[in-house]
Amino acid sequence: MFSSGLHDALLADAVRDGRPDVADVALVVGASAARLGVPLHEVMDHVERAFAGQPPSFEATRAAVLAWADEALLLRADVSCEDPLTSLATTAYVRSRLAEVYRGAERDGHHVTHRTTLVVVELPRAGAGHELEQSLRALDVAEAMRAVFTGDETVARVSPRRFAALVGRGRTDVLTLSMLRILLERALGDDAEPRLWVEELPPSIEGVARVLAGLSE
Structure with missing residues (x-):
């Protein structure tokens, strides 16, 4: 049983009193809980x-689950700076670099x-039992992205199968992206079919955590 200050008791009190903000308390x-x-x-x-033995309401259950999931994803980036x-680089380092970029802007x-x-691959x-193959492909993607983005760009692995390069907008031209796609296809084979896209950044630093959390899913 976890303890999160007064939050544990607050939910039981809200349910017992029949308050209309039960879902908000569940959030x-x-x-x-995720932060702990x-x-x-x-x-x-x-x-x-x-809910004291009664079936919990769908709204409260959904609120608690979504809040836990959102917070857990936002915290996942705080592990290390190198994959x-x-x-x-890791998501934590990308977030740090983006903070510098927004401050400079x-x-x-x-x-x-x-x-x-962000350029995302x-x-x-991978299917069950193909973890080794996925790891080898990750190394191939890393090599291809390093070959294309050789300057001061930050290249990161943001999830087991997603990679992102923090680049100047001029590095998202057709020639650069085509070169990256060719290197990926050459390294991974025609059957791998990696996705490649440009991920737009939010207008302010406040939206960065959610963008990175989405990429880390």
């Missing part, structure tokens, strides 16, 4: 206990979205 419970590292099944157990398999009076973006989902 707080789910998010606080509490697994999702314990959160679900707590929601059930709060141990590919030696690429604010200082210089320009919009980040006009000058900077996604490998197809």
